[in-house]
Amino acid sequence: MFKKLISFILAIVLLFSFFTLNISAKTVSKEDWGAYFSTLDNTQISITPGKNETELNFCWHSDLGLSAPKVRISENADMSDYSEFSGYSKFSELIDQRTNNVTVTGIEENTTYYYTYGTNGEFSKPVSYRTHSFDSFKFLFVSDVQPNYKSLSKMSLEEQSYEWNKTLEAAFNNNDDISFIVNGGDITSHKDNTDEWTAFLAPEYLRSYPNATIMGNHDSAKLQYKSYFYNPNTYYGISPTTYGQGYWFRYGDVLFIMVNSFKKNFFDNHMLIKKAVEENPDAKWRIAVSHIDPYGTGSHTFDDDELQAFKEQVVPAFDYYDIDLVLSGHDHIYGRSYFMKDDKVVETEGYNSGKVTDPEGIMYITATGSSGNSKVYTEEYREHTKSWLGMVKDEGRNDCYITIEITAEGELEILVFDKVTGEKVDNFTIVKTDYNFEHEDTLGGVIGHYFKRIMGEYFVIFEMFGDLYKKISEIFFA
Ligand SMILES: [Fe+2]
Ligand SMILES: [Fe+2]
8 A cells, every 4th residue: 555655656756747847848839930030140149169168259240340349257147246258350251240259268167157248338138058067068969950041852941940949959958967069060051151150040059058060061161150150279280271170179078179071181180180189188088070971871971082081181190099989970860880990890899788998999970960951871871881880870861969978987978869759869888997098109100190091001111211211310310
């Protein structure tokens, strides 16, 4: 009888929690979205991670004219006791507006903040921004939002941004503890179409969650990208390019390296990875984000020019610098690779159990699209990709969202959910007990490694020149 009473009480409590969850969950109807969307333009603010977890970068467009951008931040909703930060303003490329950039410093963990921003003494309404722990944290990974003003699916920009918002809604309604968003690129479809930028920026979540983005092929020329995101630690490289730059940032023990995979000089990508890793020797995890998915899932795996060049010239740097995880988009189909090293699968004990400890090699994840534009895995792709893919989502075409949680105890957990059905599509955990940073001692360091991948067996020629150089140095400069 007593047991029955306890079960009854538990059932009531569960029912009540379920009801509360549904009540607190935010879902926007199509009608409400339409009314909201019609009020928007491209001046919506975007926030990005700063160079580490204690900083936050702000970027927004304003009309031409004098601009002295400022952001005020406070722990109080009425903005009392605020701190004020000034930034700089420049002409935006291709459009008659100014871009405003401000960095806020001194952000602390487990704190709720409110910020307002303005360019000429008039400030916006306060917006909330909440931090969680810096030691253990969770981020959201999405990709390929790319709203398209002439979409083949005949969806309007309003409908595509509604779908993008639905992806974020599903993620945030089920994860109250996300700290920021990582976006694998193809932000828009036509890079210089301002309406597509408006559609991308539309979800209000982007006002409260920093958004670490990387350019995709759709973003990589006629750069409006850099006037919408104020990224930290930009690496300009040694070759002038109109295709944008990569950057890096730290969050707790994790180094994020954002690689612009459509930069025409891959050597600069190499040097970006080198610089980021060497400046963060204490990082326990290294996560790279590149739009191109070298071990991907779909039609782009048949691209033999750019993909092949990326595999030959950038992937070796991932190997060399002991990257743990590479996050990509581009193919619009979810996939998870086996652990890969030197372009080969590394047999990994426990891989099929979904949890491995101190694996050798790198796991590559490809995300779906995020605004109703995910693709279907076909028999042709299955045949082509089966040698490197351990898991792929191939049952349908719904967008998925991916959460990645890193704990202070050394675990990195990847969870993938279908945004429409809520079904858990995939999960995998990497445990790290050994944080030693090791890499192959190749002649010439990372540059030698780069040549080794390109030259294959002919690398011996490079080694012969290396030996010759050493001998000459010993004779003449010893
Ligand atoms: Fe794409
Ligand atoms: Fe792409």
